[in-house]
Amino acid sequence: MATASPDLSALVADPYSTYARLREAGPVHRVTGPDGLPVWIVTRYADVRQLLADPRLSLDKAHRLPGNYPGFTLPPALDLNLLNMDPPDHTRIRHLVTKAFTPGRVEEMRPGIQALADQLLDGVAGRGRADLVAEFAAPLPITVICDLLGVPHDSRLDFRAWTDALVAPDPSNPGAAKKAVAAMLTYFPQLIADKRRVPGDDLLTDLIDVRDDGDKLTEDELTSLAFLILVAGYENTVQLIGTAVLALLDHPVQLAALRDNPAKIDDAVEEFARYDGPALLAIRRFPTEDVEVCGVTIPAGETVMLSLASANRDPDRFPGPDRLDLARREGGHLALGHGIHYCVGAPLARLETQIAVSSLLRRFPALELDVPRDQLRWRPSMRARGLIALPVRF
Known part of the structure; x- marks a missing residue:
């Protein structure tokens, strides 16, 4: 099914209405992307979930036919990461990563993340107002991920600027x-060399040392993994914290219910992710053979984008999908993926969001927006869903 391209400004300002129209019109649409190249968009929950785990849809750009959207292109030293590879390479590298990036390590980080959240809130408490993106939602995950990787303190502002420049470029x-990519290509190999010379108690040192039957990560694999962990670990969490807080401010009854019953924060974070997650679209995929979706044939080598945002608002899966419901019984959102490419950092993103939202509600019981709702600005991206700023008073 071919359709007119969804307007980029509409996808930024109101992606859910735009995807609802696409979803109602049909499960699959061939559209023209912002770069003028064709893309297939899949919109319904059952199809998106199935295709996220379908081995015929490859993440390896070697399967892309010329003339189709290639996705984000990076130099090999940054491109050789889990978002661009299939088994067996994906299986090998993910296995090595998960040996170092364990749930136990994440849980050990809880006291430090809580102390950091409290410190950031201390810094704004006396003013009675703050930009929760710049002063809370952003510095929390960038500090956590840099602590995890073992990045020195004097590099951390650079990391945030580099990540912002890549994920939501300023027109x-x-x-x-390009400057951010060049800076990372210089920085990460040097950081890895420093860790080899002086090992630390951090994830990057673990990744350098990890072994499995003699197998280990190559230099490019190490560099690419450090890059991916930084970008994904920072970007997804900062956006999820921001949209979670906004969702509560938009739904005062739900906000009051969570404040009265803070033990429900784990379930609440799952609903925040479903309701307004950080990724509108999964990473692009390329069929290795013709794939049929609801009677529509997607030819091998063409670009497929699976709409996580649309799937998570599909009324066939989630009754009343446009309503934030912290007591929702239907689980299974796709905000963090599904199948072998499920987000390896999901436990950390969940923990940070749980701590951030709980701490904010506990500290500031009179939290409210400090600007009219329609003046909030969103990042100019059809892929990454996030607020530029979130001014509040308390």
Whole structure:
């Protein structure tokens, strides 16, 4: 089924209405992407979930036919990561990563994350107002991920700027993304060399040392993994914290219910992720053979985008999908993926969001927006869903 391209400004300002129209019109649409190249968009929950785990849809760009959207392109030293590979390489590297990135390590981080959240809130408490993105939601995960990787303190502001430039490029500064890539290509190999010389109690040192029957990560694999962990670990969490807080401010009854019963925060975070998750679309995929979806044939080598945002608002899976419901019984959202490419950092993103939202509600019982709702600005991206700023008073 071919359709007119969804307008980028509409996808930024109101993606859920736009995807609802696509979903109602049909399960699969061939559209023109922002770069002028064709893309297939899949919109319904059952199809998106199935295709996320379908081995015929490859993440390896070697399967892309020329003339189709390639996705984000990076130099090999940054591109050789889990978002661009299939088994057996994906299986090998993910297994090595998960040996170091365990739930136990994440849980050990809880006291430190809580102390950091409290410290950040201490810094704004006396003013009675703050931008929760710049002063809370962003510094929390960038500090956590840099602590996890063992990044020195004097590099951390650079990391945040590099990540922002890559994920949501500023149209007025077109060279920022290239500069960020060049900076990372210089920085990460040096950081890895430093860790080899002076090992630390951090994930990057673990990744350097991890072995499995003699197998270990190559230099490019190490560099790419450090890059991926930084970008994904920071970007997804900062956006999820911001949209979670906004969702509560938009739904005061739900906010009051969570404040009265803070033990429900784990379930609440799952609903925040379903309701307004950080990724509108999963990473692009390329069929290794023709794939049929609801009677529509997607040819091998063309680009497929699976809409996580649309799937998570599909009324066939989630009754009343446009309503935030912290007591929702239907689980199984796809905000963090599904199948072998499920987000390896999901436990950390959940923990940080749980701590951030709980701490904020406990500290500031009179929290409210400090600007009219329609003045909030969103990042100019059809892939990453996030607020530029979230001004509040308390």
